[in-house]
Amino acid sequence: MKMVISWNGLIVVGMVLCGLVCGNKDAKQSVPNDSCEKQEPEVERADPRVCIADGCLRGTFMKGYRTGLFEAFIGIPFAQPPVGKLRFANPVPVEPWREHGDYNASVEKSMCVQKNELLPVAAAMGSEDCLYLNVYRPKIQNTSKSVLPVMVYIHGGGYFSGSASPGIVGPEYFMDTKRVILVTIQYRVGVFGFLATGDEVVPGNFGLKDQSLALEWVKQNIANFGGNPRLVTIFGQSAGAGSVHMHMISPLSEGLFSRAIVMSGNAIAPWNFPTKDPLDLARRQAEAVGIPCAKNLTSRQIVDVLRNVDALALSDSISELKPWSVDPLTLYRPVVESLDWSNQAFLVEDPRESWQKGNYQQIPWMTGYLSNDGAVRAIAITTNQQLLKDLNANITTLLPLLLEKETSAEFLMALKQRFFVNSSNEQWITEKDAQQLIKLYTEAGFLYPLHASVKQHVTSADTETAPVSLYKFSFQGPYSYSMLYTANPDVHNFGVVHCDELIYLFRSPLLFPDFAHKSKEARMSHNLVKFFIDFAINGVATPLKPYRPCNSANEVYQSMDCDVLEFTNSADPEKPFEVRVINGRDEDMFAFWKKYYF
Structure with a gap:
């Protein structure tokens, strides 16, 4: 399917997406600054105003996709800028600004420092002053009478990239419904969010702790926006899904939400396995920025020198730690902490162990996947002759690296x-063989982990109080994220790839043109957003009949044995799309990966 966006234009957009939202200057004061104050939004200036404990916020209006104006409070600080001594440290709540007047919450802030290696042209961009969130709500005249459910979105990006920018994670489709308040958050990524030394000096998981602090902010403040703090759904995609899954596990996030949606990824996927030797990685990171004798440095010495390295240079140096191309993608990832180090530990055991034993919040959750999730890395290899040649010449060493998993000769x-x-x-x-490599990645990185998580849940949990719902997204429209994964997007039709459902959940004007209002894509978007909101309100996916839910009574097979709601194209030209029930059981796939997975 031919894309309508030129590749040259897309690279420019990708660079904007990677961090050129507001520049790269770090904040030098504890009171939040308006780092993008020169960028005035082109919206009606009616200045909606909300006051919270920290001070009052003046927002702006945005225009819905189908409807009129809604209120937007953009770039709200929830933590102090993690610079200086706060680099590689737990997030600290923001200092109140009430004595400094209203805070300007009408312009977006920079994304966190990152180098998005999924883009063909990757460069370190962003700012360390990035711990902000956005709150979007329908126009509300009397908040005391308007208590809406809340949905908090956690972006993906492999723990090394991503943004809450309204140009990418646009709120318009959700706001058109007037049924929810939407919150989008930013968190530290890459070395800034996940460096650790395996001890109390740098315990790690700072990006996840940023998320947890943002959720605490929502619990404390969302009622002032007309939201229900007792009905908060967190949802995330890819690494955001892994994050959501880990919030279900983490003692630090207990009680901060009541529903969860885990989209194309989870905490027991190979790319989410905890780093085995974080101190070794920290020493190699120090070497990469030219620190002499880094292998002999103590944890304290390492963090002292790395806190003084230029942020962009530090982010850019991560490429030096990759053995081949950009692999492994998730070099920096979660780590297991000890409660002996701090009472702020996020993960106190391997997520695989926690999930298998049932040590997580027993709440309603939903999980889903896409037909070709594995395309996120596979197509960049199969459309690059040099990478393909290298892979074939070194298959026994590179394939384990790509899978981010130790392998044996038997497994290969x-x-x-x-x-x-x-x-x-x-x-x-x-x-x-592009489709076969995509299938391998899809099964190993997404599909088997989903099956295993559902299978383990119905075995250890009460599915009456903590039901799990499933969906599959296989609707193919005119736009696709495949154009971001390869320099040759028109070579093949890669089908429905990782992130493609986001096109229908969030308006993304920096990446894709708007759908025509009466198009099948617009109708799919409306349907998918409604599906997500219905789950956030009711705690179960809206079922079609007949529908077999996931519970222990249905688990007589090795793989999960329950029904999945699939969003797909319709064979009937009179229908814009189809939502149908399919059986989720896949004995062949499950049996293969169960033998080799953990």
Whole structure:
């Protein structure tokens, strides 16, 4: 399917997406500053105003996709800028500004420092002063009579990139419904969010703790916006899904939400396995920025020198730690902490153990996947002749690196038999095998972890009080995130790839044109947003009949044995799309990966 956006234009957009939202200057004061005050939004200036404990906020109006104006409070600080001694430290709540007048919450702030290596042109961008959130609500005249459910979105990006920018995570589709308050948050990523030393000096998980503090902010303040702090749904995609899943596990986030939606990823996926030796990684990071004798430095010495390295230079140096191309993608990731270090530990055991034992919040949750989630990395390889040649020449060393998982010779041969059975030993993967490599990535990184998490949940939890709902998104429209994953987006039709459902949940004017209002894509968007909101309100997906829920009574097979709601294209030209019930059982896939996974 041919894209309508030029590749050259997309690179420019991608660079904006990567951090050129507001510049790169770090804040030098504890009171939040208006780091983007020169960028005045082109919206009607009626100045909606809300007061919270920290002070009063003046927002702005935004225009809905189908409807009129809604209120937007953009760039609200929830933590002090994590600079200086606060770099590589737990987030600290923001200083009140009530004595300094109303806070200007009408302009967006910079995204966190990052280098988005999924883009063909990657550069370190952003600011360390980035711990802000956005609150969007319908126009409300009397908040005491208007208590709406709240949905908090946590962006993905492999723990190394991402943004809450309204140009990418636009609120318009949710605000058109007038049924919820939407909150989008930012958190530290990459080395800034996940550096650790394996001890109390740098315990790690700072990006996740940023998220938890943002959720605490929502609990304390959302009622002032007309939201219900007792009906908060957190939802996230990819690394955001892994984050949501870990908030269900973390003692630090207990009681901060009542529903969860886990989209294309979770806490037991290989790319979310905790870092085994964080101190070694920290020492290698110090070496990458030119620190001499880094292997001999103590934890305290490492953090002291890294706190004085330029933020962009530190982010850019992460590429030096990648053995091949940009792999492993999630170099910096969650770590297991000890309660002996601090009472602010986010993860106190491996998420795989927590989930298997049922050590997590027993709340309603929903999880889903896309047909070709694995395309997020696979297509960049199969459309690059040099990468494909390298992979085939070093398949036994590079494939484990790509899967972010230790492998044996037996496992590698099993992979060849399952995915590349007709290939030669000299060339496992050709450009024609793109779909098979996508399938491998999809099963290993997304589909099997989803099955395993559901299977373990129905075994250990009470699915009456903590039901799990499932969906699959396989609707293919004219736009796709595949154009961001390869420099040759028109070479193949890659189907429905990782992130494509976001096109229908969030308006993304920096990336894609708007849908025509009467198009099938616009109708799919309306339907999908309604589906998510219905779950946030009711705690279960709106079922079609007949529908077999996930519970222990249905778990007679090895894989999960329950129904999935699939959003897909319709074979009937009179119908814009189809929502149907499919059986989620996949015994062949589950049996293969269960043998080799953990």
